[in-house]
Structure formats: structure tokens, C-alpha cells
Amino acid sequence: MQFNVKIYVSLKPAVNDPQGVTIQNALNSLGFQGFSTVRAGKYFTLRVEATDAVKAEKQVDEACQKLLANPVIEQYQYELKSA
Numbered sequence: 001m002q003f004n005v006k007i008y009v010s011l012k013p014a015v016n017d018p019q020g021v022t023i024q025n026a027l028n029s030l031g032f033q034g035f036s037t038v039r040a041g042k043y044f045t046l047r048v049e050a051t052d053a054v055k056a057e058k059q060v061d062e063a064c065q066k067l068l069a070n071p072v073i074e075q076y077q078y079e080l081k082s083a
Helices: 018-029 053-068
Strands: 002-011 041-049 074-082
């Protein structure tokens, strides 16, 4: 079976986000009002081959922990749907 996966990676709340601050400042300097607490992150889409959803989730979780996210400073969540 094939599964489509959407993975969202972001810094943990306690970690400073200088990129988010820069984006927030840029929004303000361009005249956009009302944006606050901007946090930057990463978004991945991929397709995984597995015999069932449980095994697919295990593969995705392992890939996130070993490569796609830094578990010391980042958190992640994902959505898995059969293709």
C-alpha cells in the first residue's frame, strides 16, 4: 500500500526563533498589521510504501526522528492518508 504523508516541523515553544522574528519585522515594515508571534518551520510531503498504516506511521516517525527533525529543538506532527 502507498500512503501520502504531510509532515510539519517547528521549533519547540521554548526555543528562540530568529527567522520568525525577522519575518514578523518584515511584515510590519511592509505595512502588514496584526501579525505577532511568528514562528517559522518546515513542511514536507512524501509518499511511503508499507503493508499497513501502522508500519507506515512507524517509518514516518523514524524518518522524522533521525533526519527530518532535530528532536532536541524541534517538534513534529504528520498526517498519513492512503494514496
